[in-house]
Amino acid sequence: MPDDLRVQIQPLHELIRAMGLPLISHDGVEADDVLGCLAIKAAQAGFQVVISTGDKDMAQLVNEQIMLENTMSDTRMDVAGVVAKFGVKPEQIIDYLALIGDSVDNIPGVPKVGPKTAAKWLEQYGTIDNLLAHANEIKGKIGDNLRASIEQLVLSRQLATIQVDLALPYALDDLKKQAIDTARLTELLTQLGFSSWLKTLNQQPLVTTPVQASLVEDSLIPDYEAVLTQQQFDTWLHELMQAPVFAFDTETTSLDYMTAEIVGVSFAVTSGKAAYVPLAHDYPGVPEQLNRDQLLTALKPLLESPEHLKLGQNLKYDSHVLANHGIQLRGIAHDTMLASYVLNSTASRHNMDDLAKYYLGITTIAYESVTGKGVKQIGFADVPIEQATPYAAEDADITLRLHRVLQQKLSQHAKLHQLYTELEIPLISVLARIERNGVLLDTDMLAKQSLELSDQIIALERHAHDLAGQPFNLGSPKQIQDILYEQQKLPVLKKTPKGQPSTDESVLQELALSYPLPKAILDYRSLSKLKSTYIDKLPQQVDAKTGRIHTSYHQAVAATGRLSSSDPNLQNIPIRSEEGRKIRQAFIAPAGYQLVAADYSQIELRIMAHLSADAGLLHAFSAGLDVHKATAAEVFGVEPERVTQDLRRSAKAINFGLIYGMSSFGLAQQLGITRAQAQTYIDMYFDRYPGVKQYMDSTRELARTQGYVETLFGRRLYLPDINAKNAALRQYAERTAINAPMQGTAADIIKRAMLACDQWLTSTQSDAKMIMQVHDELVFEVAESVLDKSIATIRELMSSAAVLSVPLVVDIGVGANWEQAH
DNA sequence: GGGCGGTTATA
DNA sequence: GTATAACCGCCCG
Numbered sequence: 001m002p003d004d005l006r007v008q009i010q011p012l013h014e015l016i017r018a019m020g021l022p023l024i025s026h027d028g029v030e031a032d033d034v035l036g037c038l039a040i041k042a043a044q045a046g047f048q049v050v051i052s053t054g055d056k057d058m059a060q061l062v063n064e065q066i067m068l069e070n071t072m073s074d075t076r077m078d079v080a081g082v083v084a085k086f087g088v089k090p091e092q093i094i095d096y097l098a099l100i101g102d103s104v105d106n107i108p109g110v111p112k113v114g115p116k117t118a119a120k121w122l123e124q125y126g127t128i129d130n131l132l133a134h135a136n137e138i139k140g141k142i143g144d145n146l147r148a149s150i151e152q153l154v155l156s157r158q159l160a161t162i163q164v165d166l167a168l169p170y171a172l173d174d175l176k177k178q179a180i181d182t183a184r185l186t187e188l189l190t191q192l193g194f195s196s197w198l199k200t201l202n203q204q205p206l207v208t209t210p211v212q213a214s215l216v217e218d219s220l221i222p223d224y225e226a227v228l229t230q231q232q233f234d235t236w237l238h239e240l241m242q243a244p245v246f247a248f249d250t251e252t253t254s255l256d257y258m259t260a261e262i263v264g265v266s267f268a269v270t271s272g273k274a275a276y277v278p279l280a281h282d283y284p285g286v287p288e289q290l291n292r293d294q295l296l297t298a299l300k301p302l303l304e305s306p307e308h309l310k311l312g313q314n315l316k317y318d319s320h321v322l323a324n325h326g327i328q329l330r331g332i333a334h335d336t337m338l339a340s341y342v343l344n345s346t347a348s349r350h351n352m353d354d355l356a357k358y359y360l361g362i363t364t365i366a367y368e369s370v371t372g373k374g375v376k377q378i379g380f381a382d383v384p385i386e387q388a389t390p391y392a393a394e395d396a397d398i399t400l401r402l403h404r405v406l407q408q409k410l411s412q413h414a415k416l417h418q419l420y421t422e423l424e425i426p427l428i429s430v431l432a433r434i435e436r437n438g439v440l441l442d443t444d445m446l447a448k449q450s451l452e453l454s455d456q457i458i459a460l461e462r463h464a465h466d467l468a469g470q471p472f473n474l475g476s477p478k479q480i481q482d483i484l485y486e487q488q489k490l491p492v493l494k495k496t497p498k499g500q501p502s503t504d505e506s507v508l509q510e511l512a513l514s515y516p517l518p519k520a521i522l523d524y525r526s527l528s529k530l531k532s533t534y535i536d537k538l539p540q541q542v543d544a545k546t547g548r549i550h551t552s553y554h555q556a557v558a559a560t561g562r563l564s565s566s567d568p569n570l571q572n573i574p575i576r577s578e579e580g581r582k583i584r585q586a587f588i589a590p591a592g593y594q595l596v597a598a599d600y601s602q603i604e605l606r607i608m609a610h611l612s613a614d615a616g617l618l619h620a621f622s623a624g625l626d627v628h629k630a631t632a633a634e635v636f637g638v639e640p641e642r643v644t645q646d647l648r649r650s651a652k653a654i655n656f657g658l659i660y661g662m663s664s665f666g667l668a669q670q671l672g673i674t675r676a677q678a679q680t681y682i683d684m685y686f687d688r689y690p691g692v693k694q695y696m697d698s699t700r701e702l703a704r705t706q707g708y709v710e711t712l713f714g715r716r717l718y719l720p721d722i723n724a725k726n727a728a729l730r731q732y733a734e735r736t737a738i739n740a741p742m743q744g745t746a747a748d749i750i751k752r753a754m755l756a757c758d759q760w761l762t763s764t765q766s767d768a769k770m771i772m773q774v775h776d777e778l779v780f781e782v783a784e785s786v787l788d789k790s791i792a793t794i795r796e797l798m799s800s801a802a803v804l805s806v807p808l809v810v811d812i813g814v815g816a817n818w819e820q821a822h
Numbered sequence: 823g824g825g826c827g828g829t830t831a832t833a
Numbered sequence: 834g835t836a837t838a839a840c841c842g843c844c845c846g
Contacts, residue, residue, distance in 0.1 A: 195826095374823060475841055477828050496828065504829060529830055533840060560836060562833085569838045572832035580831080604833090604835095657834060666834035732834095739835040743833090747836095775833045775836085827843085833836080 011192060018185040020178035029166055032057060036162040039066050042172055050076065057105070059086060060093035060162060076369065087119030095128040098156035107159045110149045112142050128153055199348060224393035226385055227277040233290060233298075236267060236275050240302060243269045245309040245333055247400035250318045251380045251392050253280075257320035257435070258543050258550050262292065263380045264388065265299070266396040271404075274393035281388065282381045289385075300327050309333035313352045313399045316555070319432045332428055336399055339406035341556035342420040343413075346718050350556045356398045359405045364398055365391045415714025423713070423751055424555065430758040430770075431553045431563075437769045437781070438548030439570070442586040442817070443539040449582060453531045457524065464520040474524045477503050483517070490515060530574060534583050541568050553773065560740050561715045561747040562775060571774045575822070584819035589781050594814050596768075596787075597821035598794050599777035601809040602627055603749065604659050604742045610804040611712070611741060614691025621806035628652040634688040635681060654685055658692065659742055661735030696738055703737035711744035712802070746776060749808070753778065753801035760793060779818065787814065 016023050026034055032055065039049045043065040051058055052069045059082045062068060068077040083089060088096045099118040101109015121138075125131040135147050182201065189198045227233050240246050247268040252260035263281060268274035279292040302308050304327060311334035312318055319329040340350040340359075347358075356362045370383050370391045380388065410417045465471045468487070472479045480503045484490045492501040493510055503521070511518040543550050551570045553563045565571040573587070574580025589595045600606075605627055609617040620630040625640075632651035633640040643651075650671055657667045668678035686693035703709050708718045717740040721733040750773065757770055757778065767783035768790050778798065782790045791812055798810045815821035 473842080476843080478842075498827070500828090502828085525830075529840075533831070533838095537839090554837095558836060562836065564837055566838060569832085572830090572838065574831060576832085599833095660834040660836095662834040670834080735834055736836095743836060746833095777833085823846100825843105825845090827841105829840085829842105831837100831839085 011188070015185070015188055015192075018181045018188055020180045022175050022178070024170060024174075026168065030163070033163040033166055034168065036061055036164045037166050037168055038170065038175065040164045042175075045172060047172075056086075057093070057097060057102075057160065057162065060090055060097075060160075061164070062090040086115070088122045092122045092127070094157055094160045095131075096122055097160035098128060098153055101156065102160075105159060107156050108149075108152050109156060110142075110153070111145045113145070117142065128157065222394070222397060223273045224390050224397070225275045226389040226393075227275050228287060228289060228385075230290065232275075233277065233295065236277075237298065237302070239269055240267060241308070243308075245311055247274075247396045247403065248303075248310045248312050248315075248318065249392065249395045249399065250321045251276075251388065252321050253379055253381055257317055257552070258324070258545070260321050260324060262296070262321055262325060264392055266392045268393070268396035268400040271401050272397060274397040274400075276389040276392040276396075278385045278388060280381055281383065281385055283384065287385060296325050296327060303327050304330050306330040311335065311399065311403050313337050313355075313395070313402075316428045316432050316435075319429065320436065323432070323436065329429075332425060334403055334407070335425060335428060336402045336406055337556050338424045338428070339403070339410055339420060342416050342424060342715070343406065343409055344718060345556075345559045345561065345716070346720075352395065352398060352402070355402050359402055360398070362398065365394055367391070413716075415710075416716065419713055419715055419748075423748065423755070426755055427555065427751055430754050431555065433758065433762075434754075434770050434773065435550055435553060437771045438543065438546055438550040439771050439779075440547070440588050440590055440781075441538060441542055441549050442588045443542060445586045446535050446539050446583070449586075450531060450535045453527055453535060453579075457527050457531065460520055460524045460527065464517060464524060467517040467520060474521060475528065480521060484511070488515070488517065490518075526577065527579065530577075530580055530583065534574065538568060538583075538586070551772075558747075559717055561711060561717075561744040561751075563747070563751075563773060565773075570772055573818075581819050584822070585817045587818035589816055593781050593783055594787055594816060595818055595821045596780040596782050596791060596794065596812060596814050597777060597818065598780070598798055598810050598812045599774075600746070600750065600798065601811050603746045603776050603808070605655055606804060606806045606808065607712070607742045607745045607749075608659065608692065608695075609806050611745070612689075612691045612695030613805065614689045614695070616689050617692065618806060624807075628655060631655055631685070635684045637684075650681070654681055658685070658696075659739060661696075661738030663731075699737055699741065700734055703734070709737045709740050711741055711748050713745070713748040715744050715748060717744065749802045750776060750778070750798075753798045756797040756801060757794060760797060766790065779821070 013023060013025075024034060024038075035051060035053070035058070039051055039061055042049050043063070047065070049066045050069045051061065051066065054070060058068055059077070062077065062079055062082050064079065068081075070077065077085065079090060082093070086093065086096060096115075096118050097107060099110050099113050099121065100115055101107045101113075121131050125134060131146075132150060132153070135143070135150070137143075138146055180201075185201060186198065189195075189201065225232070227236060249266045250262055251264040251266070252262055254260040262279060264276055264278040266274060266276045277295065278289050279295060281289060303310075303322060309331050310329070312332075313335065314337045315329070315332050315335050319332070322329050336352070336355060337350045340347065340355050347354075353364050353366060356364045368377070370387050371377050371380060383391075410420055461474055464474055468483045470483075472483055474480070481501055484503065485492055485501045490511055493507045494502040494504070496502045505522065505525075508518040508522045512522060538549065541549055549568065549570070551565045552567050553565055555563060557564045563571075574583050587595070602621075605617075606621055609621050616634065617627075620627050626648075628648050628651045629640060629643050631654060632638070632643040632647040635651060635654065636643075636647050638647070653667065653670050657670065660666075662682075664675050664679040664682055667673075667682065668675045671678065699709060703719050703722045707720070707722065708716045710716055717736070719733045719737055721729040722737060724730040724733065754770065754773065757780075760766070761768060761770060766789075767786055769781045770778060771781050772779035778794070780790065780794065791814070795810050795812055799808045802808065813821040
């Protein structure tokens with residue numbers, strides 16, 4: 001055993017014990033044999049057994065009760081799976097292995113015989129014994145090899161055979177899972193740096209069911225039905241039409257909402273009972289399914305009816321999928337993902353599997369366990385209906401059960417319930433429309449920019465190599481580190497969290513004042529970022545059918561209540577640098593239309609004014625002053641007209657710092673001043689704006705006593721670390737406590753504005769569309785004929801989305817492209 | 823291919 | 834000092 005492997009064994013054993021998993025260590029026998037013995041013993045006692053291993057030898061143990069689980073692909077192999085993979089039955093695996101040999105296990109095998117030949121022989125002759133009885137029928141060199149190996153094959157078979165009859169001193173009870181030793185496990189995971197597992201560990205289920213040894217069968221047997229006949233479907237449709245609300249889910253061909261097609265749909269009306277209607281499964285021997293188009297036509301009135309209420313998990317996706325088949329989903333009453341998010345936005349994930357575990361204590365069938373994952377993953381249409389049905393029907397059933405639990409919890413918090421019903425639920429359809437609308441992209445312009453940037457990047461690369469005196473990969477921080485700090489001996493100004501000398505932007509900027517190479521690296525980094533992330537990537541993400549870019553907005557990701565955007569992220573399109581801004585020129589309006597960009601001016605500071613009710617701040621906004629200038633005048637004690645650009649810049653940093661819950665340290669870094677100086681600025685600020693000081697103190701206090709903070713509309717953000725002993729954790733929670741009400745209230749307000757704008761657009765059928773949201777900005781594509789009227793309406797709707805004690809000012813720009821509209 | 827670290831784009 | 838998403842390099846199995 002290599003030394004670096006040897007040292008891992010003991011920590012691994014400790015981890016396993018702390019996890020409550022029984023650990024068996026038995027000298028003098030093969031681990032495979034121990035596994036085999038226990039598996040057989042459990043199977044004989046009537047259990048279903050799953051052996052988790054990548055070892056193909058174990059395939060010889062597979063039978064009706066024993067399966068192999070491959071944790072790399074999250075798939076399980078049964079008898080049919082063994083035949084599919086090896087071409088022989090489980091009971092032939094020993095002979096199969098003996099024939100092909102295995103260098104790792106020192107099984108010699110027959111020369112020139114590989115998997116194909118072995119499977120072919122065994123199919124024909126059944127066993128090695130019978131094969132040898134007919135050995136003279138095998139022609140050629142390979143036949144000679146076989147006949148020469150007769151004696152060796154006896155040994156090979158012994159070596160390949162897993163001993164299942166060892167006398168082991170273990171009872172099945174010894175295999176039961178024990179309780180997790182949370183304290184010990186936390187200690188080990190921290191010490192070993194398993195940060196992701198630490199997070200998982202902290203998300204203990206709300207419902208603590210007695211530990212289910214996977215050996216014990218579940219008592220509740222759900223009634224899941226595959227709907228294959230018209231009669232079955234009619235019965236279900238009738239029930240759905242009568243139901244006050246039903247759970248609904250789709251299975252599709254793709255995760256890409258614009259191209260996904262329906263493979264099947266599932267429904268549930270009562271707990272424990274659900275139907276899966278397969279519609280487009282496609283594999284050899286697939287049974288006859290109901291016709292997809294006809295069935296969807298039959299379902300259309302129900303799905304489009306606002307009176308028939310639906311609930312689901314992430315219904316925005318199902319809404320898109322149905323739209324791909326010409327159905328406009330209406331009557332969205334509940335979404336378990338959003339209920340979970342509103343109840344606790346700091347939970348890291350709101351997917352159904354985790355929710356089921358947390359709220360119901362149920363382990364659901366994982367998607368990957370029916371489709372596999374990675375390269376081996378198959379589409380849902382390729383999944384046999386017998387396997388698809390329990391998975392898909394369970395989705396609808398569990399969603400329904402989750403819904404009941406979540407509603408019960410939401411009903412205990414009037415404000416959260418209102419936020420959920422009146423804001424998040426109606427927003428689903430609005431976001432779906434924005435996503436579907438998409439944005440038009442000038443790909444020719446980006447192609448030109450790409451060529452120009454390529455030249456510049458190559459030149460910068462050459463320049464940097466010259467300065468370094470050797471070629472190196474400018475994209476590798478590790479190599480840059482070596483060049484700057486090892487070879488050129490530049491001073492180390494900052495270290496990464498891992499203790500390596502940092503090469504990030506702030507460091508290179510500082511170094512660039514005295515040395516040439518850091519500047520070249522900075523320029524290279526900024527240009528290659530623009531090229532790879534935006535200029536080259538965006539054109540590839542244009543939808544083939546619509547010719548537009550369709551982002552995904554995530555409604556249950558950001559803890560503060562903000563949306564996030566991905567694939568592509570349209571909320572971080574460059575604007576600050578000259579070259580970056582050019583990318584915005586490629587976001588265009590079609591002929592006859594203009595882009596209208598409307599953003600809230602200083603919304604978070606205005607919210608701070610409102611929440612703190614500070615007289616000075618309220619006055620600044622009510623009088624329509626330049627707030628940074630006003631702050632500068634107050635803090636630096638000069639007349640407003642004497643405020644220089646430099647003073648204004650400092651005041652702006654202070655204002656932003658306040659929103660982020662700053663410390664003097666952070667402000668000092670931002671402004672390049674000493675900590676003492678920064679502290680005097682902050683002291684002066686709080687002296688001039690005492691209401692703000694008071695608000696910050698009381699917010700921190702409130703967070704400490706109740707464990708969460710709220711936005712103006714009652715959205716909650718929990719702060720479990722607010723009373724932590726660890727100062728870093730506690731201070732971080734304090735900064736979040738300060739920031740979340742402001743960032744979150746801004747998010748609530750723009751969501752309200754989005755509902756209002758959508759209401760206006762859909763009710764008037766105006767020739768205008770909402771196409772993007774960037775936290776404090778909404779972008780519209782508006783027909784020139786209705787431009788002026790639309791601008792006025794947008795301004796009115798956004799300004800009145802909330803009533804604060806200061807005006808909500810909206811700045812609006814218009815242009816043929818997004819850059820011009822700013 | 824997956825996970826993670828380092829870095830950088832936005833509000 | 835807040836909140837995100839995504840890229841590349843590197844390491845691992």
